[in-house]
Amino acid sequence: MNKPHAVVPDVALESLDKDDPDLPASRPVSVQSVPEIPEYLRKVYTWAYLTPAYSRYLDTSLVVSAILWGNMNRLMRAGFSEFEPGQSVLQPACVYGSFSAHLAARLQPGGHLHVTDVAANQVEACRAKLTDYPNSLVGFADAAHPRDRDYDGVCCFFLLHEVPEDYKRRIVDSLLAATRPGGKTVFVDYHGPHWAHPLRPIMIVVWRLLEPYAIALSKNEIRSYASKDLADAFTWRKETYFGGLYQKVVAERRP
Ligand SMILES: C[S@@+](CC[C@H](N)C(=O)[O-])C[C@H]1O[C@@H](n2cnc3c(N)ncnc32)[C@H](O)[C@@H]1O
Numbered sequence: 001m002n003k004p005h006a007v008v009p010d011v012a013l014e015s016l017d018k019d020d021p022d023l024p025a026s027r028p029v030s031v032q033s034v035p036e037i038p039e040y041l042r043k044v045y046t047w048a049y050l051t052p053a054y055s056r057y058l059d060t061s062l063v064v065s066a067i068l069w070g071n072m073n074r075l076m077r078a079g080f081s082e083f084e085p086g087q088s089v090l091q092p093a094c095v096y097g098s099f100s101a102h103l104a105a106r107l108q109p110g111g112h113l114h115v116t117d118v119a120a121n122q123v124e125a126c127r128a129k130l131t132d133y134p135n136s137l138v139g140f141a142d143a144a145h146p147r148d149r150d151y152d153g154v155c156c157f158f159l160l161h162e163v164p165e166d167y168k169r170r171i172v173d174s175l176l177a178a179t180r181p182g183g184k185t186v187f188v189d190y191h192g193p194h195w196a197h198p199l200r201p202i203m204i205v206v207w208r209l210l211e212p213y214a215i216a217l218s219k220n221e222i223r224s225y226a227s228k229d230l231a232d233a234f235t236w237r238k239e240t241y242f243g244g245l246y247q248k249v250v251a252e253r254r255p
Helices: 040-050 053-058 061-067 072-080 099-106 120-129 164-176 200-210 228-232
Strands: 088-091 113-115 138-140 151-157 179-190 234-241 247-252
Touching: 040 053, 040 120, 053 120, 061 072, 061 099, 072 099, 072 151, 072 179, 072 234, 072 247, 088 099, 099 113, 113 120, 120 138, 164 179, 164 228, 228 234, 228 247
Parallel strands: 088 113, 088 151, 113 138, 151 179
Antiparallel strands: 179 247, 234 247
């Protein structure tokens, strides 16, 4: 069967232990450079993304939905509604649960999903989830690094709030630059909740304790992270959800 991990020449696995018995026997042998794990990810999110034992438990739609106060499906739908069957779409970081499979399904027939991440265990897990979608590729890339191709769309789901400010700028520019004229870059992420939102005090504590780079998104527009030339090449719109706690920002590249 034409599984993604059998057809993806750009998946590199040299960062994994060569004797790891859990690796699929059909793993590709070609090697592409694996990006370094960024310092913020090691410092803040090792427990969430870099520890396979925990990741296995966290990697369910139920957990993601709980973290998002029951809004996962709504936010997924909001993001996916911007894309159409037949398009080639970049997802620049893995997402727990069935997000990538739903996005891959949305692009069928004829579309392509390209998922990238910096963490080997996340790449492996995502490849396993996309075995039914042979038009999907899962590989290594740092979302802040420039891409060498244009996509019809980019779907950046809850990545920006996990990265420091300089990284937010680099990621936003890199993803905008990877979007073809007429295409869309879509960001779904946290936003500043209304002052009377009952969850606001809880979220502020959660951000302070666990997600130190998230609070900036309650103050800054995502557009403000783009360099001026790129920002001006796009039209921007924003919608908020759940009392302003979440946002979708769509940047559409002028033809
Ligand atoms: C999209 S974010 C969080 C999404 C959401 N909390 C979830 O997983 O359901 C999580 C992923 O981002 C990846 N990541 C973090 N920084 C990255 C970067 N600079 N480039 C690519 N992937 C990155 C992590 O390895 C992790 O797999």
